[in-house]
Amino acid sequence: MLFESGRNGNVYVTAINSVSQQANLRQFDVGVIDSGVGGLAVAREIQNLDSSIQIGYFADTAVFPYGDKNSIQVADRIDFLATKFVEAGTRLLVIACNTGSSAGLTSIRRKFARASVQIVGMEPPLKPAAIHSRNKSVAVVATSGTVAGQALTNLRDRVATDTTTKFIVASGLASSIERGELTGKDLDSVLQELLNLISSDGVDSVALGCSHYSFVYEEIREVLPDGVKLFDAALPVAKRTLELWTESRSSDNVSKSFNPISVFVTGDPAGFVASVARLETAGCMIPMVSVNPVPLPIN
Structure with missing residues (x-):
């Protein structure tokens, strides 16, 4: 077996006899997609707002991290996983990843309209960061993929035209978090580098972009x-998701029971659990x- 079924803290694992024995993907109230553990922060906020919502979650660890892939590769992967959810009947999706x-x-959006x-x-919470900046100097901390993407530039031009905005790549930070390494010299080094970059130019407002x-x-x-x-975007994204869910559900389709988040790991499930x-x-x-575990082809 890949691992034993049972509970590890807040993690329930499902025993699978072989990697060819795939878990069933069913219809969920909300389908969340991320390259790894990061989107659980968004799923957590959705669950905190309404614990009865049935959430399916793709942890696409087979190709983690998205941040160092080109935009075509990432777009193809998002399309592939979104299609899996839609084919199973899910009609509300959250791309819980800035890249x-x-x-x-x-x-x-065009494909499934x-x-x-x-x-x-x-997207990075640049708008509230700019609004609350007294110095009109803001930093966005993100992955290289998000910083290189046109969407972030478009966002700046749309919501922060009167603000000086610095884009900062937090090299290695997402990978450290994906490994569950929140202590030690590596994290301290990344945080110190961020501090040095943020402290210049009178930055007084920071938006997290991953x-x-x-x-x-x-x-x-x-x-x-x-x-x-x-500023962090997890809670605002969760609130918007709940608004859409509340608008779309019927009164006779409301579950009162608590539902754990069903995570489907495309890579190594034991590593994800750890x-x-x-x-x-x-x-x-x-x-x-x-x-x-739900082995899926990388391409």
Whole structure:
């Protein structure tokens, strides 16, 4: 077996006899897509708002990280996983990844428009960061894929025209979080580098541009100078998702029971479980999840 069935903290794992024995993908109220553990921060906020919502979650660890892939590769992957959810009957999707949204959101919205599929994307919370900046100097901390994408430039031109905006690539931060490594010299080094970059140019407002970074929100906030505000998109994305879900559901289709998040791991499920367990041990608030290996082709 890949691993034993049972509970590890908030993680329920499902025993699979071989990698060819795939878990069933069924219809969910909400389907969430991310390259790894980061989107669990968004799923957690959705669950906190309404614990009865049935959430399916693709952890696309087979091709993690999205941040260092080109936009065509990422868009193809988002399309592939979104199609899996839609084919199973799910009609509300969340791309809980800034890089994935930047690369693939427009195309999958166009693809599924006639199927009445609603899709919530994720973008750095630059608008509130700019609004709350007294110095009109803002930093967006993101992966290289998000910084290189046209979507972030378009966002800046749309919501922060009167603000100086610095794009900062947090090299290696998402990978450290994906491994569940929230302590040690590697993380300290990344945070110190971020501090050095943020502290220049009078930056007084910082937007986090990767869902993984939600898990180190407190660590980042602790190293920021006094008076620098920090913004994360997980809760706003969850609120928008709940709005769409509330609008679309019928009164006779409301479950009152609590539902763990059904996670489908495209890569190594044991590694995913270990990472989530380390995050929980480090003090991160992890939603209750049921982890299912679901081998899918990379292309």
